[in-house]
Amino acid sequence: MAVVALTTDFGTTDPFVGIMKGVILARAPGTTLVDVSHGIPPQAVAIGALVLAQAVPWFPPHTIHVAVVDPGVGGARRPVCVETKDALLVGPDNGLLSLAAPPERVRRVVHLTDERFLLSPRSGTFHGRDVFAPVAAALAAGTPATRLGPEVHDLARLALPVAERDGDVVRGQVLYADHFGNLTTNVRADTLGDFPRSGVSTTLRQARIRGIASSYDAVAPGELVAVVNSWGFVEIAVRDGSARDAVGARVGEPVRIEGR
Amino acid sequence: MAVVALTTDFGTTDPFVGIMKGVILARAPGTTLVDVSHGIPPQAVAIGALVLAQAVPWFPPHTIHVAVVDPGVGGARRPVCVETKDALLVGPDNGLLSLAAPPERVRRVVHLTDERFLLSPRSGTFHGRDVFAPVAAALAAGTPATRLGPEVHDLARLALPVAERDGDVVRGQVLYADHFGNLTTNVRADTLGDFPRSGVSTTLRQARIRGIASSYDAVAPGELVAVVNSWGFVEIAVRDGSARDAVGARVGEPVRIEGR
Amino acid sequence: MAVVALTTDFGTTDPFVGIMKGVILARAPGTTLVDVSHGIPPQAVAIGALVLAQAVPWFPPHTIHVAVVDPGVGGARRPVCVETKDALLVGPDNGLLSLAAPPERVRRVVHLTDERFLLSPRSGTFHGRDVFAPVAAALAAGTPATRLGPEVHDLARLALPVAERDGDVVRGQVLYADHFGNLTTNVRADTLGDFPRSGVSTTLRQARIRGIASSYDAVAPGELVAVVNSWGFVEIAVRDGSARDAVGARVGEPVRIEGR
Numbered sequence: 001m002a003v004v005a006l007t008t009d010f011g012t013t014d015p016f017v018g019i020m021k022g023v024i025l026a027r028a029p030g031t032t033l034v035d036v037s038h039g040i041p042p043q044a045v046a047i048g049a050l051v052l053a054q055a056v057p058w059f060p061p062h063t064i065h066v067a068v069v070d071p072g073v074g075g076a077r078r079p080v081c082v083e084t085k086d087a088l089l090v091g092p093d094n095g096l097l098s099l100a101a102p103p104e105r106v107r108r109v110v111h112l113t114d115e116r117f118l119l120s121p122r123s124g125t126f127h128g129r130d131v132f133a134p135v136a137a138a139l140a141a142g143t144p145a146t147r148l149g150p151e152v153h154d155l156a157r158l159a160l161p162v163a164e165r166d167g168d169v170v171r172g173q174v175l176y177a178d179h180f181g182n183l184t185t186n187v188r189a190d191t192l193g194d195f196p197r198s199g200v201s202t203t204l205r206q207a208r209i210r211g212i213a214s215s216y217d218a219v220a221p222g223e224l225v226a227v228v229n230s231w232g233f234v235e236i237a238v239r240d241g242s243a244r245d246a247v248g249a250r251v252g253e254p255v256r257i258e259g260r
Numbered sequence: 261m262a263v264v265a266l267t268t269d270f271g272t273t274d275p276f277v278g279i280m281k282g283v284i285l286a287r288a289p290g291t292t293l294v295d296v297s298h299g300i301p302p303q304a305v306a307i308g309a310l311v312l313a314q315a316v317p318w319f320p321p322h323t324i325h326v327a328v329v330d331p332g333v334g335g336a337r338r339p340v341c342v343e344t345k346d347a348l349l350v351g352p353d354n355g356l357l358s359l360a361a362p363p364e365r366v367r368r369v370v371h372l373t374d375e376r377f378l379l380s381p382r383s384g385t386f387h388g389r390d391v392f393a394p395v396a397a398a399l400a401a402g403t404p405a406t407r408l409g410p411e412v413h414d415l416a417r418l419a420l421p422v423a424e425r426d427g428d429v430v431r432g433q434v435l436y437a438d439h440f441g442n443l444t445t446n447v448r449a450d451t452l453g454d455f456p457r458s459g460v461s462t463t464l465r466q467a468r469i470r471g472i473a474s475s476y477d478a479v480a481p482g483e484l485v486a487v488v489n490s491w492g493f494v495e496i497a498v499r500d501g502s503a504r505d506a507v508g509a510r511v512g513e514p515v516r517i518e519g520r
Numbered sequence: 521m522a523v524v525a526l527t528t529d530f531g532t533t534d535p536f537v538g539i540m541k542g543v544i545l546a547r548a549p550g551t552t553l554v555d556v557s558h559g560i561p562p563q564a565v566a567i568g569a570l571v572l573a574q575a576v577p578w579f580p581p582h583t584i585h586v587a588v589v590d591p592g593v594g595g596a597r598r599p600v601c602v603e604t605k606d607a608l609l610v611g612p613d614n615g616l617l618s619l620a621a622p623p624e625r626v627r628r629v630v631h632l633t634d635e636r637f638l639l640s641p642r643s644g645t646f647h648g649r650d651v652f653a654p655v656a657a658a659l660a661a662g663t664p665a666t667r668l669g670p671e672v673h674d675l676a677r678l679a680l681p682v683a684e685r686d687g688d689v690v691r692g693q694v695l696y697a698d699h700f701g702n703l704t705t706n707v708r709a710d711t712l713g714d715f716p717r718s719g720v721s722t723t724l725r726q727a728r729i730r731g732i733a734s735s736y737d738a739v740a741p742g743e744l745v746a747v748v749n750s751w752g753f754v755e756i757a758v759r760d761g762s763a764r765d766a767v768g769a770r771v772g773e774p775v776r777i778e779g780r
Contacts, residue, residue, distance in 0.1 A: 001549065001550055003545055005538065005542070007535075007538075010439065011299075011439035012272070012295070012297065012298070012299055012532070013297055013299030013300075013438075013439050014297065014299075014311070014438045014439050015267075015296050015297050015311045015312075015314050015315040016438075016439075017295075018265065018267075018294060018295060018296035018297060018315050019296075019314070019315055019318045021294045022265070022294070022315065022318035022319035022320070022323070023318050025263055025292065025294070025319065025320050025323075026318070026319060026320040026321075029261065029320065030261055030292075032545065032550070033294070034538060034541045034542070034545070034553070035532070035537075035538060036535050036538035036539075037532065037533055037534065037535055037538060038532070039531075039532055039533030039534075040533075042439075042440050042500075043500050051534070051535045052535075054535050054539070055535040055538050055539055055542065058539045058542035058543050058546070058649065059542035059545065059546060060542070060545050060546040060549065061546075063542070063545075071476070071477075071481075071499075071500050072477055073475060073476065073477075074474060074475025074476065074477065075475055075476075075477035076477075123488075123489065123490035124473075124474040124475035124487060124488075125475060125476065125487055125489050125490050125495070126489070126490035129318065129490060130490070178533075178534045178536075179530065179531035179533050179534050179536075179562075180562050213644075214594060214644040215593060215594025215595055215644035215645060216591070216593065216594065216595075216644075216645065217591075217592055217593075217594065217595035217596075221591075227644060227645055228643075228644075229643065229645050229646070230643035230645050230646030230649060230650070235645070239591075240562075240563050240591050242562075270699065271559075271699035272532070272555070272557065272558070272559055273557060273559030273560075273698075273699050274557065274559075274571070274698045274699050275527075275556050275557055275571045275572075275574050275575040276698075277555075278525065278527075278554060278555060278556035278557060278575050279556075279574070279575055279578045281554045282525070282554070282575065282578035282579035282580070282583070283578050285523055285552065285554070285579065285580050285583075286578070286579060286580040286581075289521065289580065290521055290552070293554070302699075302700050302760075302762075303760050331736070331737075331741075331759075331760050332737055333735060333736065333737075334734060334735025334736065334737065335735055335736075335737035336737075383748075383749065383750035384733075384734040384735035384736075384747065384748075385735060385736065385747055385749045385750050385755070386749070386750035389578065389750060390750070
């Protein structure tokens, strides 16, 4: 039984996501549908790409991920299906799929041009319904990606900002702020290398945090703490509170970690 | 395998929707459950009716739609099931189901009175749980609508406001504002008839938009654009932004489209 | 086919809930997944416990409920599975599961220590993904709870505040405020005993409400009304409005009901 997972900036107030699911179930009955998120900020392709990349590895092999954060809908950007070693990614070719599809894991990229697998007529404003949902249904029903259109050999790619280590200092930035107000930085645990975890010092705006803890309860409620989080990145949090509110920091702001 | 789709004003913070799904799965194991929206504004029957009407045509034939926006719960309004040519609609008879059930598509309306298909005892405040969910489960399990109570021959009906054309001028209004701040008007594409698409002029408050585009990218980011949207209506949008915020307009405000 | 229901404070913006579902479907394909709520306020264990307790009785027997409101994640609190007469509850042993597991209904409590059923390596910040989801999957796939770790004989318990009756006066408090602004008190209908329903007087801050109605439409739109709600508690509501906004009351504030 096929699994189709959805990641969009559609919100859940309007019927858009439900309509996509209706189209999928009408064409591929019995499909298991899962929501990854419909709370990507409107048109925030980079955040959508990050969320999708974090989610994909945890799903069953061959899960079909439909992702729609698509400010160029109806325009020149291509609709594509990216087949990787473990998933099928369907969406606009605007970078949204790229973080979940590192080049070494891509098997092929297909330009979704075969009209037989799309709805007709097609709106110029809702390709989630008219293009991506019916293509996901075709894949769920067993159609090979290669039948959906011609193979192409390029894919629009986003790059995460890379944290840089210079001697005893790592310079990174805030990558993502979650619902709890935890701030994920772009500093991977392995970038810290031989830094003694208890000795490092993390600075974000006016906040300075001593050490990297293994869980939030290393500090008292209301205090700042740095941890390596479930995505493998250094995260700045407030125990039982919001680091975003406490520090006032936003995505993109510089973070500095000193090794001693 | 039956599909039950849910449209309510219950939000997703409280356990109300989960409880309805629990009741359905307890009585009709294996049912596929889909959320259309639980973000209908509280007691906004007309918005719920519009959302439901937009969603129903995209679902598999014979999908069971449970809709609950029910300010009169526990009072005199009837609980009903409307069987149409392509769906079963279950909810309060307060107009909520009517836009999805135009008269020419209605096969029958059943008043849900048979106690065997309802929970007992029944609260006076949550018929989603006590009436509509168990009825949906009965339908999902194969019970014909005709067994759920007596057939009745009236249905509370809402009417969408109709846009009127007078020579070269169409007068309509804002019908719906979505999550992106796009403003759907009640002007259908076919009402524009022979107006040259590039020549029309759309006025909403202080905003005046030239032409009707086929997608948002006809204008630069941040600019107003009028399109025919995926529902077939003229929509006023801001590319990569919110027309609701830019124009300050709300549902019900007048829109004027001139043919030259 | 197993049913797994989820109750968390994760929100639906981030991919956390989707990742948990991916883990479950990867290990127990075909599982039916249902959301109870992901809108528990962050770290609000008592509200999560109440929501879970309200939801459990309406689900099919042997539903697996995964609940994660877990401020102590990665710390000393135990991960547990509570097997009751009608459900399997999986989550942190911080009181969250306790209101859904009254002592007389508990069959056993298992400390989730068997590494074979957990992900490895395990983060210190996301046991929803690394502990509770894979355990739910194991249960969904038919693993008996007794194989997941050693049985223990204590469970962290929360107590709901109890309303007290003293002659003709019941003193309680606001227990829960829902999405509509309806205020559920901790006064159960049976605590009112022989009070004549039309004669009681309910006081909350400056508001005084005469009688207990059987549904909201006993009063005019915009007026305050007291009802016995679907959870069996006295609720203070505003018809077609929000009692929370009208009265300005919050969870924990005292409510007084007089019998004459």
